[in-house]
Every structure is written in C-alpha cells, then in structure tokens.
Amino acid sequence: MYNDIIMEHFRHPKNQGVIKDADAVGEAGNPQCGDVMKLYLKIKKVGKKEIIDKIKFETLGCAVAIANTSVLTEMVKGKTLNEALRVNRVAMIKALGGDVPPAKQHCSLLAEEALKVAIKNYRNRSGRAMSCPTAKRPRKNK
Ligand code: FES
Numbered sequence: 001m002y003n004d005i006i007m008e009h010f011r012h013p014k015n016q017g018v019i020k021d022a023d024a025v026g027e028a029g030n031p032q033c034g035d036v037m038k039l040y041l042k043i044k045k046v047g048k049k050e051i052i053d054k055i056k057f058e059t060l061g062c063a064v065a066i067a068n069t070s071v072l073t074e075m076v077k078g079k080t081l082n083e084a085l086r087v088n089r090v091a092m093i094k095a096l097g098g099d100v101p102p103a104k105q106h107c108s109l110l111a112e113e114a115l116k117v118a119i120k121n122y123r124n125r126s127g128r129a130m131s132c133p134t135a136k137r138p139r140k141n142k
C-alpha cells in the first residue's frame with residue numbers, strides 16, 4: 001500500500017520518544033481521525049541563531065502520520081528555527097518518495113502544525129505548558 005520509504009519510517013521511526021527537559025513542546029491533532037502528535041524540541045543558541053539541537057516525537061496515529069513525523073525530525077534537526085519553519089507538508093511528502101495517497105496527505109499537516117506550535121510556544125517563552133487547542137489526548141497506535 002505504501003512505498004518503501006514510508007514503510008521504513010513507519011517500522012523504524014527516527015527520533016521517537018520524549019525530551020523531558022524540552023525547551024518547547026508542540027502538539028497537533030486531527031479531530032476527524034483522532035490522530036495526535038507531540039513534538040519536543042531542545043534548542044541551542046549559537047550566536048544569534050537558534051538551532052534545533054534535539055527533536056523527539058510521540059505520534060499516536062496512522063502509518064503515514066508516524067512516517068511524516070519521523071521524516072520531519074530528520075529534516076529539521078540541526079536547522080535554525082526559521083529554516084525549520086520552511087519545511088512544509090509538500091517537502092515532507094517529497095522526502096517520503098512523493099506518492100503519499102491523496103487520502104493520507106492530510107497526515108502531513110499534523111507534523112507541520114505540531115512543529116509550528118512548538119516553535120511558536122518557544123518564541124512565546126511559555127512553551128512547556130502550551131499545546132494546540134485542537135489536540136486531543138493521545139491514544140494507542142492504530
Ligand atoms: S489518518 Fe489521521 S493523521 Fe493519518
């Protein structure tokens with residue numbers, strides 16, 4: 001059903017887990033399917049630049065949502081916050097081989113949204129306690 005890149009990220013997700021002392025957390029959920037993801041960022045300051053030093057995620061959702069979040073973490077690790085904000089759904093789908101089925105393309109939006117929320121929370125300096133208002137409580141993987 002899915003290509004090898006998606007299946008590899010789904011079966012062996014990169015950067016899955018929690019950063020307990022994260023500098024920012026972003027959460028996003030899709031109320032229609034109930035999937036939810038949470039991103040944890042550790043940010044390092046190098047001069048005036050703020051760089052994503054570590055990133056981890058928890059995704060409770062479909063295979064494409066997990067693959068998307070996994071590939072997102074690989075794409076933004078080591079990037080500045082502004083560079084990371086330019087990694088969008090289209091770039092993630094391309095990194096996953098470009099053939100995410102149309103019915104599953106919304107799954108990429110969750111990862112993009114969770115990252116934006118995390119960075120916004122970091123910039124607001126209230127990151128750890130804030131989450132996406134549309135997010136639901138995590139549930140078990142499908
Ligand atoms: S089906 Fe909901 S995120 Fe994939």
